[in-house]
Structures are given as structure tokens and as C-alpha cells.
Amino acid sequence: MILINLISLFLLYYLKKSAGPQGFPTHLNRYFKYGMIAAATLIVLGILHVPPAILFQLASFALVGAIIYFILHTPELEYQRTLAITPLPIVGVQLLDYLVRTLSPGFHDVIENYFDAAGVFALIWAVTMWLNHRKQMKEVEIERIISKEQERQLRSTAEQKSQLEILVAERTSEILSQKEELQHALDHLRSTQEQLIQQEKLASLGQLTAGIAHEIKNPLNFVNNFSELSVDFLDEISEEMPRIPDSPEKENILDLLENVKSNLVKIRHHGSRADGIVRSMLMHSRGGTGTMEPSDLNALIREYANLAFHGMRANPNPINVDIQLDLDETLPKIKLNSEDFSRVILNLLKNAFDAMRDKIEAQGSEYKAKVIIRTKDLGNRVLVEVEDNGPGVPDEIKDKLLMPFFTTKKGTEGTGLGLSITHDIIKSHEGSLEIQSEADTFTLFKILLPKTIS
């Protein structure tokens, strides 16, 4: 009877061991454990001969039967089916032997030899089946290993694939961003090239104007000098005149000389106008003659704002302007070409005065002309603002404002060089000029200068 229980124990132990790396579901493991405990208990009871023997003998057969039934009917154990039939003949012979011995001991003695022989055959069968089962198990194991390996390879391939996909996506986005950068750089290059071409054109235009200006300046000097001289001579003549006795002819001569003098004054006037234009053109192409020196910008602004105001008051059509200075007194000395930079202040103020004069003429005395000049320390840069409350700059001409020879002034008043020169001077200080304006409200010129110039 112990043999039956040993078979139970062995079957359960073997099943538990055959679980493989992924193991059985927990409820199966629990069955194995309880089964093994039951088998061990039955073995101990069998050895101790604790009555009633018949109960545990039947229990032993029930247990092994249950285990075989369990193996055959559990899906997870399907591959162990041959294991279930391995001990079946032994169990059958033992059961029959037991039944016969219990029910008819006499008959048992008669056929005991047959039982022994059946036992031997059952054992041979069990061993054969066992070996067969082992072989099957090994094949299953090999297959399992192969399929596991394949699965592993499949998984790693999938992993590599997804990694590659991530890499490809990364590279693609890199390439796209590089493409964008390149496109940007190309656009920048194109616009720079256009600017260069424009500057080249302007530079050659500048050289041309400088040449022309010089060629004009010499004869113009003669025109101015001789007309001035002639006016002086006419003054001398009129000093001599009283000594000549009066006569109708003298009257006529004096009259004519007066005309000649007024003509000469006109020649001188227009000559000096032309001289101003030529001078601006030369200044434009050549730049100033001063040097960069640490200067007090506020003092320069005070001096030239004053000069611009009085200059305007002394000229024809003076206007009343309120000039306000809002200067940052903490401003350090900055490197300036004072001679050039004073022209910036003069030009911007002159433009403001001219624009506001137009507004006064259009709107009358209701309008109070006002200019504010501000300076501000911005750390490594200095801000200079010149703001007027004049008619403003229309958007459509804002771009053209800094172009040479562009002017909004009527007739002969402007050369169209003032702002262009102003811009050049600011650029030569490595600064920038920005124009903000609102029609009929204000115009603001914003100059940013670096404190240190390379």
C-alpha cells in the first residue's frame, strides 16, 4: 500500500518540478502541496498500522486515482498525459490484488502468482512508459527552448526596430530643423547681399557726388567771392557818388547800380545756398573731420539745442517752440565725435522745427509746438530721444526718410541729406536710429549708442 502512496508522492513531486520557469498557476501549486501532504500522511499511517487500515487503504487508492484524473483533466498539464498512464497498470494490479485479498483471501492465495506476474508486467510497462515519457519531455523541453529563443529573438528584433524608429524620428527632426536653419541662413544671406549691393551702389554714388561736389565747389567759390567783392565795390562807388554833381544821367546810373547790387546780392544768396548743398554732400561722402573722444553728451545736447533754437529764431519764419530737456545726469562720458554728433542734434531739431512750422501754419495758434530731448543710461548703451508734437511722419514715407536726397520740404528748403547724414553719423558711432510716429500727434527719433566703441 505504501507503494501506491509513494507513486502519488512521486507523481506530485515530479509535476511540481516540471513546472518550468514560468511556473503553474498558484491554485495548481496548492493542490500539489496538499496532495503531497496527504500522500506523506498516508505513508506514515501505513507504516504505523493505525486502524482502521481499510479506510486509509481506500484513501490511498482514491488519492492516486484523483491525481491521475487531475492530470488527465487539467489543461495546463495536458503535455504530462503519458505520465498519468505510466503508473496506471501498477495501480490497477495493486487495486485488484487488494480487492481480491480483502474479499476472498483463499482465492487470492490461488492466484497470487498471477498477480506477481501482472505486477512485474505492470512495472515493465511503467518503466517503459516512464522512459518514453522522459524522452517526450526532453523533446518538449527542447521545443520549448527553441520557441523561447525564437520568441526572445523576435522580441529583441521588435525592440531594435522600435529603437531604430525612434532614432529615425530623431534624425528626421534634426534634419528638418537643420533645413529650417539653413533656409533661414540663406534668407539672411540673400537680404545681406541685397543690402550690400544697395550699399555698394550708394557708396559709388557717394564717391560720384563727392567728386561732383568738389568740381562744383571751386567755380562756386569764384561766383560767391566775386559777387561779394562786387557788392563791396558798389558800396565804395556809392561812397564816391556824392562828389559827382547831380544830373539826370547820374540819377539813372545810381538807379541801375542799385539794380546791379540787388542782382549781385541774389547771386551771392543763391550761391551760398548751392554751397550749403555741396558742403552737405561732401560731409555725407567723407564724414566729419573730428575724432572720437570721451564727451559729455548732455552738455553737447544743451549747447546745440540752444544753438538750433537761436539759429531758427534768427532765420526767416521763426516759430515759438517749447524745448524741454529731460537729461539723465548720471550719464558717464561716452566716446563721441562731437563735431559730427552735434550735427545729429542740429539736424533732428531743424527737422522738428520745420515740421512744426507746417503744423502751425495749418492749425494756427491753438497748437503749441513742443520738443523734448531725453537721455537715458541703459547700462552698456545710452538712449537719446528727440520727440516733437508736430504733424508726424506718414507710414508710406517712413522707409524713405533716411535715403539720401529724399525730402518732404517744399521748393528749395531741403537738400534731402539731413537725415541721411544723421543716420550715417549714428552708424559711424555704431549706434542705431529708430523712428516712431503717429499722424498729427508726434514724431520720435530714438538713438541708441554703445558706451564703448570698438
Added chain:
Amino acid sequence: MKILFVDDEHDVEALFRQKFRKEIKSGVLELAFAFSGKGALELLAAENPPKFVYVFSDINMPGMSGLDLLNQIKARFPEIQVSMISAYGDHENYDRAMNSGAKGFFTKPVDFERLKLEIASLADKN
């Protein structure tokens, strides 16, 4: 007092003669004109020692430039004062002229008041 003006523009002569009309008339000044550096040197060399005390020269002239003329005059007639009159009032010309021994530097258009003062100061010394 003899003064020489050097300029390739011929009308300079008429202009200066008229400007200094009174001084010429009264005999304070005697003006001479040359229209090239070469002509100026010939005039200066015509008398030995030359009677000129002052030379005013243009810088941009065909042939010998005013600065070359300045150097030659300073080398051959060191006692004669030389000032430059130029339309190009830039640093380079100014520095070169002053380093070569020019007494003054006038830019065109000429400020005649300044020129007259310069000549008057010379006349006082004489």
C-alpha cells in the same frame, strides 16, 4: 612786401587783386601769381635773394602739388613763409603741410578776413 599766390585757377589772380585793391594801391602789398609749382619756383629763383616774404599755395594742382612745392621752397628758401590754401581741409593734408613747415592752413572758400589778418601780422613784423 611781396607775396606770391600759387593756384592753377587763373581767376584767383583777379579775385585777390580786387580783394587787396586798396593795399596794392597804397603800395603796402605787391602781389605776384603763379599757376603751377614749377612757375612759382621759377619766379622765386628769378631774383637772388628773392624779394618774396610769403607764399600762399593751393595743394591740388596738376604737375607739382602744393605740398611738394612747400618742401622745395623750405629746402631752397627757408626764410620765406608758406601757407597752404586748399579745398580739402582734411586731417591728412593739414598734418602733412604743418609737418613740412607750413605757417598756416586755409580752407576754400577763403576767409579773407583771416587772410588779411595773417598778412597784416606779417607786415607789422617787417
